Amino acid sequence: MNPMIFTPELKKRADQISANYPVQRAAALPVMRLIQETYGAISGEAELEIAEYFQIPPADVRELMTFYTLFYSKPKGKCHIQVCRTLSCNLLGAQKLIKYLEEKLKIKVGETTSDGQFSLDQVECLGACEIAPMAQVNKDYLGPLTKEKLDQILSLNYAGKIQV
Amino acid sequence: MEKLISRFFEIQKANTLSVYLEEDGYEVAKRALREMKPEDIESEVKRSNLRGLGGAGFNCGMKWSFVPRNTGKPIYLVVNADEGEPGTFKDKYILEKVPHLLLEGMILAAFAVGIHKAYIYIRGEYELPFLRLQEAVEAAYAKGFLGKNIFGSGFDLEVVIHRGAGAYICGEETGLLESLEGKKGFPRLKPPFPAIVGLFGCPTVINNVETLSYIPFIIKRGSEWFAKLGTERNGGMRLFSVSGQVKKPGVYELPLGISLREIIYTHAGGIRGDLKLKAVVPGGLSAAILKADEIDVKMDFDSLKAAGTMGGSGGVVVMDEAMSMVEALRVTMQFFAHESCGQCSPCREGTGWIDRILNRIINGKGRPQDLDNLLDIGAYLGGTTICALADGAQMAFLSYLRKFRSEFEEFIRKGSYAHA
Numbered sequence: 001m002n003p004m005i006f007t008p009e010l011k012k013r014a015d016q017i018s019a020n021y022p023v024q025r026a027a028a029l030p031v032m033r034l035i036q037e038t039y040g041a042i043s044g045e046a047e048l049e050i051a052e053y054f055q056i057p058p059a060d061v062r063e064l065m066t067f068y069t070l071f072y073s074k075p076k077g078k079c080h081i082q083v084c085r086t087l088s089c090n091l092l093g094a095q096k097l098i099k100y101l102e103e104k105l106k107i108k109v110g111e112t113t114s115d116g117q118f119s120l121d122q123v124e125c126l127g128a129c130e131i132a133p134m135a136q137v138n139k140d141y142l143g144p145l146t147k148e149k150l151d152q153i154l155s156l157n158y159a160g161k162i163q164v
Numbered sequence: 165m166e167k168l169i170s171r172f173f174e175i176q177k178a179n180t181l182s183v184y185l186e187e188d189g190y191e192v193a194k195r196a197l198r199e200m201k202p203e204d205i206e207s208e209v210k211r212s213n214l215r216g217l218g219g220a221g222f223n224c225g226m227k228w229s230f231v232p233r234n235t236g237k238p239i240y241l242v243v244n245a246d247e248g249e250p251g252t253f254k255d256k257y258i259l260e261k262v263p264h265l266l267l268e269g270m271i272l273a274a275f276a277v278g279i280h281k282a283y284i285y286i287r288g289e290y291e292l293p294f295l296r297l298q299e300a301v302e303a304a305y306a307k308g309f310l311g312k313n314i315f316g317s318g319f320d321l322e323v324v325i326h327r328g329a330g331a332y333i334c335g336e337e338t339g340l341l342e343s344l345e346g347k348k349g350f351p352r353l354k355p356p357f358p359a360i361v362g363l364f365g366c367p368t369v370i371n372n373v374e375t376l377s378y379i380p381f382i383i384k385r386g387s388e389w390f391a392k393l394g395t396e397r398n399g400g401m402r403l404f405s406v407s408g409q410v411k412k413p414g415v416y417e418l419p420l421g422i423s424l425r426e427i428i429y430t431h432a433g434g435i436r437g438d439l440k441l442k443a444v445v446p447g448g449l450s451a452a453i454l455k456a457d458e459i460d461v462k463m464d465f466d467s468l469k470a471a472g473t474m475g476g477s478g479g480v481v482v483m484d485e486a487m488s489m490v491e492a493l494r495v496t497m498q499f500f501a502h503e504s505c506g507q508c509s510p511c512r513e514g515t516g517w518i519d520r521i522l523n524r525i526i527n528g529k530g531r532p533q534d535l536d537n538l539l540d541i542g543a544y545l546g547g548t549t550i551c552a553l554a555d556g557a558q559m560a561f562l563s564y565l566r567k568f569r570s571e572f573e574e575f576i577r578k579g580s581y582a583h584a
């Protein structure tokens with residue numbers, strides 16, 4: 001197979017990561033993160049190359065893809081909103097916020113808008129219950145959220161960092 | 165009241181090496197590596213009654229003492245920074261605001277046990293905590309505080325940060341080890357315990373971020389002082405994460421013997437809108453809930469256990485009188501059903517069925533026999549599984565049904581929640 005995903009540069013970085021462990025396979029999660037951050041998702045093709053890189057069966061990579069929630073087969077929208085639904089956030093209105101976002105974006109939880117701008121997911125406790133109700137928007141933790149603050153996030157289209 | 169770890173939360177830029185050094189950072193580790201014997205550190209920690217603050221509350225020094233020192237294999241230190249127990253966010257504060265304190269604690273632990281390689285497993289969603297930790301590790305390496313010949317003492321310690329990928333079960337210590345080895349986080353059957361057969365088949369010490377962050381204080385000021393801050397067998401203080409319907413959610417560092425009432429009313433400002441308290445989760449979602457008339461309990465591990473619940477991760481979630489216990493339990497069991505790794509039938513099937521039945525009840529389609537069925541499923545949920553996720557799910561689950569049974573009955577009868 002002619003490697004398309006593991007460019008020489010990426011292979012070099014993967015090798016550096018692998019050097020941190022006495023067993024190469026231990027680098028699977030960090031290397032998968034590297035691939036996902038580079039390409040926005042881990043495609044079927046990428047899975048095969050990852051399997052080849054670690055010399056493990058492709059089914060093992062598939063297992064990791066499905067076991068861990070942070071790996072995606074398809075890229076998320078430019079603005080990825082992950083609303084926490086667990087108890088502390090639920091107590092302070094997380095469900096209403098999720099409904100509001102579904103209505104505004106005209107998508108259901110788990111979907112991406114057709115223009116590829118927004119993805120909406122609900123997740124379990126993100127370890128930020130002191131700012132409940134909260135969401136992770138791309139890399140940032142934002143909260144306490146209100147409908148007004150969500151409007152702000154949507155209109156900014158989350159180009160950069162904002163403070164809520 | 166004196167603050168230990170959380171004193172640094174109020175100091176500007178305490179995450180940087182320069183500010184940490186101004187606050188006498190790394191002095192304890194420097195002195196210990198030059199002047200103390202490893203076994204003296206271990207016995208100090210043991211005598212301090214420092215308990216594991218990740219969830220299980222096991223005596224920290226005792227756990228270290230189980231590690232065999234001369235198997236010819238390397239010994240690993242694994243730091244549990246997965247912080248996934250709902251209602252818990254204190255490790256994030258340490259990682260973001262004073263990561264060098266954790267590194268200093270790690271150096272002391274590694275020296276005590278004879279460890280030269282450490283992995284910090286940090287939950288995958290944490291971005292800022294990861295960046296701050298990474299900066300700290302790089303700065304410590306640059307100064308010769310990590311790596312070869314630390315502080316010129318001849319002692320070596322390599323530290324690698326390993327990011328998780330989203331799975332609560334990887335906070336369970338053996339699920340974490342599997343995940344760190346590049347596999348899915350299926351917990352292992354114990355024994356053997358990680359102290360004997362841990363990471364890559366080698367003896368391994370696994371400690372929580374906060375547990376390790378208390379070590380520098382213990383070595384600096386002595387085990388006796390630390391032990392006296394808490395109650396019998398429950399040394400020192402801990403960082404309580406307080407959230408839910410309180411006026412001032414946040415992290416509060418308080419002695420282990422403080423009462424839950426004081427945490428809620430004195431420190432967290434009482435209930436929002438001055439409503440009445442209805443129920444509290446005292447130690448992360450896996451703990452049994454307490455009713456409003458049970459909050460005079462002391463928040464140390466042994467007292468909470470005696471009260472039928474647990475200290476767990478120190479996550480306190482407060483619910484006011486308007487909250488439906490049916491909804492609170494539905495959200496709780498949805499979490500466990502989602503996070504069960506699926507290896508054990510009682511856990512996988514039990515949490516799944518409970519989740520489905522509670523959803524039906526919430527949607528107004530409850531049946532009179534549901535409660536007995538739920539209790540029946542609950543009775544077999546824990547006790548027979550590979551890891552303690554199922555035990556925690558069981559403890560939480562049964563506590564709601566036992567303490568608020570009539571509310572569940574009424575909800576099923578009326579098809580909705582009508583609170584006073």
Ligand SMILES: Cc1cc2nc3c(=O)[nH]c(=O)nc-3n(C[C@H](O)[C@H](O)[C@H](O)COP(=O)(O)O)c2cc1C
Pocket residue numbers: 215216217218219220221222224244245246247248249332333334335336337338370371372373375376551552553
């Ligand atoms: C389902 C489950 C999830 C856990 N999650 C965490 C966690 O996120 N962080 C943590 O430090 N300990 C967690 N623990 C506890 C660990 O298994 C282990 O007891 C702890 O890392 C030991 O460190 P300590 O003795 O310093 O507390 C969890 C346990 C279980 C059963």
Ligand code: SF4
Pocket residue numbers: 333350351503504505506507508509511512549550551552553554
């Ligand atoms: S108790 Fe549940 S989470 Fe733990 S190993 Fe069994 S199935 Fe997995």
Ligand code: FES
Pocket residue numbers: 084085086087088089090124125126127128129130132134250251252
């Ligand atoms: S419950 Fe939402 S961040 Fe913890």
